[in-house]
Amino acid sequence: MMLAINTANAQNWMFGVSAAGNLNYLTGTTQRLDNTYFVPTAFHKGTDFRPYGSILAEYNPKKVFGAILNIAYDGRGGKFDDVIAPCDCPATLNSKLSYVAIEPSLRVNLGTASNLFLFAGPRAAFNLSKDYEYTQLQQQDRSGEFSAVKKTIFSGQVGLGYDYAITNPTSATKVVLAPFISYHPYFGQDPRTIESLSISTVRAGVAIKLGKGSKIEAVKDNSVIVPNREVDFTVRAPKTILLKREVSETLPLLNYVFFDEGSTTIPNRYIQLNANNASNFKEDQLQKAVNSNMTGRSARQLNVYHNILNIIGDRLRANPNSNINLSGASANGAAEGTLFAEEIKQYWVSNFGINGNRIATQGRTKPLVPSEQLGGSKELALLREGDRRVDITSSSPELALEVGGGMMKPVMIVSDLEDPLDSHLIFNVGGASSLLKTYTITTKDENGTTQTYGPYTRDKESVAGKTILGERNMGDYTITMNGTTKSGKAVSKEAKVHLMRQTDMGAKGYRYSILFNFDKTKTIASYEKFLNESVVPLISDGSTVIIHGHTDMIGNEDYNNNLSNDRAMEAQRILEKALKSAGKTKVKFETFGFGEDPNKAPFDNSTPEERFYNRTVIIDIVPTN
Template identity: 25%
Template structure:
């Protein structure tokens, strides 16, 4: 049977259409835990999807579920392999605090505040393994580092997009309010001496984003941070043993929606054993929906991932596609008992390039030399993957991301020659961070370096 008609036991049970047993003594019996009894099928079966619809004029199916390998080749995802590994990840700090139009302070979606100075020291290393959350805590990270580095000073520069408040508005005043808000937070929450923090304003950012695209304009409403001590704004490194890491860790859903009416909204719910993993929504007809699987997102059991895609039209019709992706969990115990290879994974998300550029400056070379090169061994496999945000054309972004990845690969390869290298650029085809927010777009302009080293 082909992939469109392949049926797994959990599908029968999930709908549910029949009882587990035909014996009347056990009827009715439709218990979710039955999936654990048939996990051998999950490792050898393909992802499945089943459409349901309220309207004959609206139909949907899950065309493909794909991922990119380390060489940038797209392939169909048949299962997710979850593995216990020693895992280290470096998260870049975007040195900007963004504000909404006309507002002197950031919204809760842009910056996490409320640190109580009496509750104890804030520890950047205790943040979750999530680049967006790390950067939503930018002020807290800066405050904690300034507190531990008394010789460090900070310069805060407030900017605007050059258009907000209208032609006669006091944009310089707004820029100053934004910078002063950030300074006041650091002084009150972390006890930083106000004399260590200088406030400036600028009519535009020092390295502005696009001034013609709405996303770029939103990114120019910001506060910029700089310090005489580079460590104040250095990336955050979080080390954790025995993390559950998925391969692949970036999955693309490709739904196909056919409708006589326009598609107004869509949603994709992703669960495992009834536990919500991710909820994604959007407007219009979707082409590709990206799911970034963070460490420990998936459970330590042989339980498949369920997904439910729903499309809705302006006329009120809706259609839903449900399906599963098998999961194979490789625990540390299983590795020892089956003599399977073990490895250490070091992941570095690097924002090394200015907007629309693919060249490394001296500061960025220092980051690669100090933070990435020490983890590369002669038997390491180094994968360099370039990404972009959604600003710009698809083809151009893919070319730009490939050039950035190649720049980083050549730099590393010239210094650690014995390792095995690959590089690729996928552009905006995989949304690794939510592009709806300025933080997500800045983080999306990244090159990820993944160093996999065998462990004895």
């Protein structure tokens, strides 16, 4: 960079440049690198030098106080201390964080005749680069951009400098050489919104300042350095394509009953039994129950949920010492909420013979965990529809799961999983969300027949293998990604795959689901015991675990994509930690965040219960054979 300086008539002003080295100290935890990659072993410490350069203006009236302004390129990256991955092989991580920094400082002269001065002030930094390079022995090196990097950070500095004049005192042009050292504590130096990476910096360098003299012509340099990063494209194709797989599913029992606007009676979609049928009802009847009216996605799962009154009635009858609480909520007032709760209580008392003293009821205007938040203004009709409900909670261990804030114990069912994710082609388009406007995927078989899917914007997408095969049993395909960069440049990448249909259903798989309240991610931690004790024992070494996060249709699409990915990655982190402790080191994870994508959502979004069930992370354990 060349500096244009005009110092005419600048008696108290000086202008110049500085160059320095930042000795950066990296502390905290860094394990998740980007939205799709979570390294097996966390990095905690590191140091390295990175460059610093600035243009500066200084006002020094030769009194006690003055002022300095630096506009700088500020390198805050560093090399983390090497770690050992679970494969007993070394791994390294190099951060290339850099910023454009604005640093105004108060200059304090240590005596009017002294050239020594102190300076201190705030720092506003705007992220310029967030690249990383990760290496691990026995696997391909990886580079990319850190996710969740703050665009702007605010911190501070304090330092010491010395002015050394290198021109004659009588010269019309003053040139001052000023070595300096400064310290930037970790306060405010957290570059990411996730994890706990923090950076402290010691900076040492020299500034050259000019003042009071003839005009120095400007030298212009309009060149701009642009990172030369390309979009990566890979395809994960299944060895064989299953049309369906029998799955033993642990289905969370959503502990809500929703009421329709304008009515205080239990909606007809909830299955209600007369006293005679209720006496013969057993929860395990739902494990493989098939109803001719079951249509649409996740029909069996919804049928189980719509039996919630019968399931809990059966559990109350089988556990006579257990109690339950019903909290009805209605925006029309607590009295109507109480009517909702009493309606459910009366059903259990009359049809299942439950003693009413075991069932406590109350009314509220808002549910225990409301979806509608104070100050919210968007999609209020859907949020309020979800808040018109009865919350069912219990402290009895026979009824409630010891996680998730009162969640009922799950229901075990056996279902046929249509079009399982391990039979999808996964398209990994690294950098798509940051570099591309949109892209499409085109498949072309050996006969020249093409199909096009998209447009897409996310870094990872999938298409069912059976959709690409159609009526064929096998075929060779050329997969082409065609995209347009944000600057308007066309990008094309290609891969080849062989697809083959599998005629039988294969071995039985396992599925677990975790539910979330509206816009919440932290509840995943409360499921850690459940994941460790119930899920991990069923994951055999060498198997594949597919984790996919979803949200309902409410809210911003990009936000929902990130939210679902955060939930899925956190579930993976918990499972990986437990598997490592159990000595299972060969488990492969495929983790996705599908957001509100209606083509990937496990349920529709037409009723409140479907939207609540879409706020989920689903864990599919794919058998090894």
